[in-house]
Amino acid sequence: MKITPEQEKSIITEILTRLDVSKEHAEIVAEVTLDADLKGFTSHGIGRFPQYIKGLESGTIKTQGEVEIENETVSTALLNGNHLFGQLVAYKGMELAIEKAKETGIGMVGIHDSNHFGVAGYYSDMAINEDMIGIVTTNTEPAVAPIGGKIPILGTNPIAIGIPSHKHYVSVDMATSASARGKLLEAARRGEEIPENVALDCEGRPTINPQEALKGSILPFGAHKGYALAFMIEILAGPLVKAAFGTGVKGTANPSEMCTKGDLMLAIDPSHMVDLDIFKDQVDALIGEIKSTDNVFIPGDMEVMNIKKHQSNGIEIDDKLCQQFKDISEELNIDLDGIF
Structure with missing residues (x-):
């Protein structure tokens, strides 16, 4: 329906x-x-x-309390989400990053003790709506085994980047794994198979069964490239923001466990570097050049x-x-x- x-x-x-x-x-x-x-x-x-x-x-998601600023400078802040809804905490985090970027050109906000926040691209869109570049990363419960291994240690660790433009919506929002864990959960709920070359079972064998994949590991996208990017995000959304990392990350898929993941929000005001209209014109010029070659898509x-x-x-x-x-x-x- x-x-x-x-x-x-x-x-x-x-x-x-x-x-x-x-x-x-x-x-x-x-x-x-x-x-x-x-x-x-x-x-x-x-x-x-x-x-x-x-x-x-x-009780792993709290309804009472406030998002707390633990450390702050003119361009950075570290927030304690106090286990409120992840969407609320991330919204407040990007809101603060945008506020700082208006003043200094860049705002960077780290978050810990939050919860699953939905799609990362919503928050990079918040920056776009203020004529800023938005960058969002987060780590998740272990789902991806390092290259050559079969034990999940890294998360699916998504990244979203949004760019302001005069004419286009320019955004990428993707997991660094071959599939987001949510797509496996969705396939399992619907009784569907997953594509080949996405996941391994707990014995390290390729599988198209989402239940077996959830017990095993998801492959990084692009082999070593996705693995390397997931590794770096694990640090940016873990130790940098006073959050857990590796096998210490819990609660993004299992709601019975207190969430320990971290988020990192960046807002960049192009007008502190170049003329904003010229910047957006040049973004559109690049898009026009790409689209003139064929019937192609941009992010x-x-x-x-x-x-x-x-x-x-x-x-x-x-x-x-x-x-x-x-x-x-x-x-x-x-x-x-x-x-x-």
Whole structure:
């Protein structure tokens, strides 16, 4: 079945407020979740929402408290998320990075003691909307084995980069593994196979079974290149921001464990380096040169296409996920007539 974007935001906000989440925080979670689904990152959209409910139930996601600034300079800050919703903490983190970048040209904010924050690209978009470059990285529970090994030590460690432009949405948001873990969880929920050359089972053998892959390891994308990038992000989103790293990272996929991962948010104001309009003109010139060669895509084109499609046609919800929402809503005495 399908639901509209408005229905998705409404039901998420309603469920969270019934669970003592403030309306402001609930609306941010709903906005980030919907952003993932509209862009086609369904593995990080509404399909992840039941995980957040389990986190609330187990106490690993807190509804009370404040995001705390532990260290701060004119261009940097370190935030303690106090285990509030990851979406809220990341939103506050990028908001602060943007504020600092307006003043000094660059803002860098590290985060620890947060939670799974959805899609990284939502936060780099926040920078784009302020005519800034946004860069977001985070580490996750171990899912990727080092090259030559079969024991997961690194996370899927995504990176998102957004660039302001006059005419185009320019953004990349990707895991450094051959697949995001969320896509494996989604395939397992739907009873589907995963593509070849994505994952290994616990014996180090290639597998297309998502359950076996979740017990084993996901391959890095591009072999040693993805591995090297995941390794570097593990440090930037771990030791640099007072968060866990390697096998010490927990709670991004298992909501019963307190989350120990870290995030790093950067906002860069091009106007502190060059004329902003000239910068954006040159970004568009590069895009024009690339698109003039053939009918090709730039990073961000697919997301724009998906947003238009899902705004017009709705967002697909599989039967198992639909039942999970019915169960959650029944327990909270929420009427889902007309939605599910």
